[in-house]
Amino acid sequence: MRIIILIKQVPATDKVKMDEETGTMKREEVESVINPLDLYAIEAGLQVRERIKEDIEIVVISMGPPKAKEAIKEAISMGCDKGYLLSDKTFAGADTWATSFTLSTFIKKLGEFSIIFTGERATDGETGQVGPSLSAQLDLPILTYVSKIKEIGKDYIIVEREIEEGTEVVFSSLPCVISVIKAISEPRLPTLAGKLRAREREIPIITLKDLGVSERDVGLLGSPTRVVKIFYPKLSREGIKIKEKNPERAVDIIIKFLEERGIL
Amino acid sequence: MFKKVEERIIDQLINICGENDVLTNDEDLERYSHDESSRFYAHLPEVVVRPESTQEVSKILKLANENLIPVTPRGAGSGLAGGAIPLYGGIVLSFEKMNQILEIDKVNLTATSEPGVVTNDLCRKVAEEELFYPGYPMSVETSFIGGNVATNAGGSKVIKYGNTGHHILGLEVVLPSGEIINIGGKRRKDSSGYNLLNLFIGSEGTLGVFTKIIVNLIPLPPYTVDLLVPFPTIESAIYTVPKIISESKVLPCAIEFVDRGSYHLSSIYSKERWEYQDRAEAFLIIQFDGNNKNQLEEAYIRAGEVSLKEKALEVFVAENPFASEKLWRIRRNYLEAIKAIDPYVILGDAVVPISLIPEMLRRIREIGERYKVEIYNVAHAGDGNIHSAPIKPKGLSPEEWYPIQEKILDEISIAAVELGGAVSGEHGIGFLKKKILHLSKNKQILIMKELKRAFDPNGIMNPGKIFNS
Numbered sequence: 062m063r064i065i066i067l068i069k070q071v072p073a074t075d076k077v078k079m080d081e082e083t084g085t086m087k088r089e090e091v092e093s094v095i096n097p098l099d100l101y102a103i104e105a106g107l108q109v110r111e112r113i114k115e116d117i118e119i120v121v122i123s124m125g126p127p128k129a130k131e132a133i134k135e136a137i138s139m140g141c142d143k144g145y146l147l148s149d150k151t152f153a154g155a156d157t158w159a160t161s162f163t164l165s166t167f168i169k170k171l172g173e174f175s176i177i178f179t180g181e182r183a184t185d186g187e188t189g190q191v192g193p194s195l196s197a198q199l200d201l202p203i204l205t206y207v208s209k210i211k212e213i214g215k216d217y218i219i220v221e222r223e224i225e226e227g228t229e230v231v232f233s234s235l236p237c238v239i240s241v242i243k244a245i246s247e248p249r250l251p252t253l254a255g256k257l258r259a260r261e262r263e264i265p266i267i268t269l270k271d272l273g274v275s276e277r278d279v280g281l282l283g284s285p286t287r288v289v290k291i292f293y294p295k296l297s298r299e300g301i302k303i304k305e306k307n308p309e310r311a312v313d314i315i316i317k318f319l320e321e322r323g324i325l
Numbered sequence: 326m327f328k329k330v331e332e333r334i335i336d337q338l339i340n341i342c343g344e345n346d347v348l349t350n351d352e353d354l355e356r357y358s359h360d361e362s363s364r365f366y367a368h369l370p371e372v373v374v375r376p377e378s379t380q381e382v383s384k385i386l387k388l389a390n391e392n393l394i395p396v397t398p399r400g401a402g403s404g405l406a407g408g409a410i411p412l413y414g415g416i417v418l419s420f421e422k423m424n425q426i427l428e429i430d431k432v433n434l435t436a437t438s439e440p441g442v443v444t445n446d447l448c449r450k451v452a453e454e455e456l457f458y459p460g461y462p463m464s465v466e467t468s469f470i471g472g473n474v475a476t477n478a479g480g481s482k483v484i485k486y487g488n489t490g491h492h493i494l495g496l497e498v499v500l501p502s503g504e505i506i507n508i509g510g511k512r513r514k515d516s517s518g519y520n521l522l523n524l525f526i527g528s529e530g531t532l533g534v535f536t537k538i539i540v541n542l543i544p545l546p547p548y549t550v551d552l553l554v555p556f557p558t559i560e561s562a563i564y565t566v567p568k569i570i571s572e573s574k575v576l577p578c579a580i581e582f583v584d585r586g587s588y589h590l591s592s593i594y595s596k597e598r599w600e601y602q603d604r605a606e607a608f609l610i611i612q613f614d615g616n617n618k619n620q621l622e623e624a625y626i627r628a629g630e631v632s633l634k635e636k637a638l639e640v641f642v643a644e645n646p647f648a649s650e651k652l653w654r655i656r657r658n659y660l661e662a663i664k665a666i667d668p669y670v671i672l673g674d675a676v677v678p679i680s681l682i683p684e685m686l687r688r689i690r691e692i693g694e695r696y697k698v699e700i701y702n703v704a705h706a707g708d709g710n711i712h713s714a715p716i717k718p719k720g721l722s723p724e725e726w727y728p729i730q731e732k733i734l735d736e737i738s739i740a741a742v743e744l745g746g747a748v749s750g751e752h753g754i755g756f757l758k759k760k761i762l763h764l765s766k767n768k769q770i771l772i773m774k775e776l777k778r779a780f781d782p783n784g785i786m787n788p789g790k791i792f793n794s
Contacts, residue, residue, distance in 0.1 A: 073645070073646055092547075094645040094646065094647075095645060097645075097647045100647070135644070135645065138642070247597060247598065249600070250553060250600060250641035250642065250643055250648055250651075250652070251641065251642050251643075251644070251648075252639055252640060252641055252642065253552075253625075253626065253629035253630075253633070253639075253640035253641075253642055254640075255642075256626075256642050257626070
């Protein structure tokens with residue numbers, strides 16, 4: 062059995078500087094880390110292996126610049142077995158469509174697997190689209206917002222997923238794609254032994270040539286999305302400050318204020 | 326001896342600070358009546374003033390001095406020794422409105438700050454310039470820089486960077502007479518006469534108050550790595566500390582010790598399950614920082630291997646900010662976690678040479694057994710500073726418990742002094758440890774009293790703190 066975990070390397074801070082001219086992130090200025098929500102996907106994969114007690118290979122796949130190797134090594138230090146980095150100049154500037162196309166092309170080449178785990182979304186792009194798009198391109202079922210794995214068998218899985226009205230219990234055949242949320246389980250810390258193992262491990266780089274697809278289908282060229290404009294949202298708050306010292310009169314003013322706006 | 330705050334004094338204070346910054350209602354005064362030590366010792370001031378400038382501070386002190394009114398300076402109120410409690414009523418001089426960072430000097434590597442700046446805000450501001458203020462106390466998220474200087478606060482990074490006092494270059498001080506003096510400055514050296522700077526650092530508001538503080542900055546180390554290491558016994562954890570220091574080849578910036586009880590409480594408080602919480606007796610949290618990623622990697626691998634050789638159960642490595650934050654939450658939440666089960670808790674602050682930490686912990690356990698009281702311990706193991714928390718046994722009322730708690734903490738302090746340590750490592754004496762200060766600094770207290778008389782002849786500055794004048 063094989064489990065695939067998709068991860069992304071993201072800027073370490075939420076205060077990413079945007080280039081307002083080109084509409085892209087200034088990535089080079091900040092330190093990069095593994096997307097924090099992907100840590101839950103890794104934890105989910107490791108827990109499935111511990112639960113089934115079978116020989117399961119856990120493979121981590123990421124797409125990004127060469128330094129995204131660090132994120133894969135972090136995943137290996139937590140307990141994953143091996144990793145591949147999809148990295149090629151032609152992959153740059155990919156939107157969620159081109160990204161999931163590139164990933165799914167590689168996954169098809171990789172061979173059989175049972176589950177693909179992803180995080181809920183990446184903290185930089187915040188789209189949460191790659192998992193579902195990938196499942197469509199692989200023609201597999203997708204279970205999103207999964208908070209618990211209730212049961213897992215040779216060819217089926219039963220999970221709980223969080224929806225607005227509450228919790229939904231879903232049965233799915235395997236293989237499938239699962240995106241997990243934080244409730245799944247607190248990610249473990251890497252161990253020293255894991256770090257040393259990751260240090261030794263070679264991470265193969267997969268390029269456009271390896272995938273055997275056209276340059277036009279990947280990266281910016283393969284992306285139907287165009288960023289037209291990028292701007293910081295402006296928060297505006299309208300309020301009044303009540304200076305009335307008498308509490309009863311102050312309350313009257315608040316009630317009047319709320320009534321006038323149809324809130325009360 | 327002291328005079329009451331009369332109506333005419335209030336009027337004059339209003340003239341100085343304005344009506345909004347002179348508080349006299351009981352409900353306003355209450356929150357200035359205690360600090361983070363126990364509310365058991367709270368005492369209401371007669372008036373609270375919140376000056377906004379050095380000139381206002383000067384006028385307030387002059388007025389108080391001429392009218393023999395006691396003045397208790399106050400920072401964030403996060404102290405653990407009762408230093409900010411106005412024992413004699415009078416005026417509480419709160420620095421909450423003097424909260425501006427005045428300058429970050431990137432050439433001289435200094436920052437000039439008013440005393441009411443939250444230390445973490447200062448750290449964050451200088452970090453934007455890739456600079457680092459190393460005098461980093463554990464209470465960094467709440468305490469004010471002024472209070473840090475007044476208590477010579479320590480923290481978890483003392484082993485590498487020293488405590489607050491090591492990073493204060495200059496002070497603007499207002500004396501009880503109202504006179505404003507400048508001590509030190511942006512210069513890095515000064516062998517011109519007595520070192521008054523160090524006299525004011527840690528003086529707990531008994532000599533004068535600070536209105537401007539010039540701190541030392543260093544380039545921000547870009548990389549940090551944290552280790553969490555569970556051990557099967559307290560001894561194995563503590564004996565590993567000096568070996569980590571000598572064999573890592575890079576000085577760790579923090580080595581924190583957390584015992585099983587404290588770790589467990591902290592995990593409950595954080596509503597998280599933590600690694601090895603049911604299987605280990607003691608934990609070390611070790612941090613390395615630096616400019617060279619490879620060197621750090623070698624250092625933490627060596628520290629980890631040394632730990633494993635000394636019977637560590639596992640070595641966890643946190644290299645990203647999320648993992649690191651999780652790990653430090655264990656240590657930072659400790660006080661709040663203990664307060665959640667025992668709001669009456671008072672933390673000990675004994676410090677001993679690091680080689681004697683095992684002996685000190687043995688004595689603390691022996692004291693606990695003798696009183697049949699559970700004592701939780703965390704320690705800045707890298708600098709020998711142990712915070713012991715005797716927990717109130719169920720069934721005892723706070724009134725019954727206080728005298729026992731005091732005796733236990735006194736005995737812990739005595740044990741520390743016997744081992745060549747001191748009664749307070751970083752919280753200060755305030756008034757909670759006044760009684761036992763003479764144990765560690767008997768003859769020096771007489772000199773301290775003489776010095777106080779020279780600066781504060783009327784004894785109005787924070788009376789009843791450090792020693793009885």
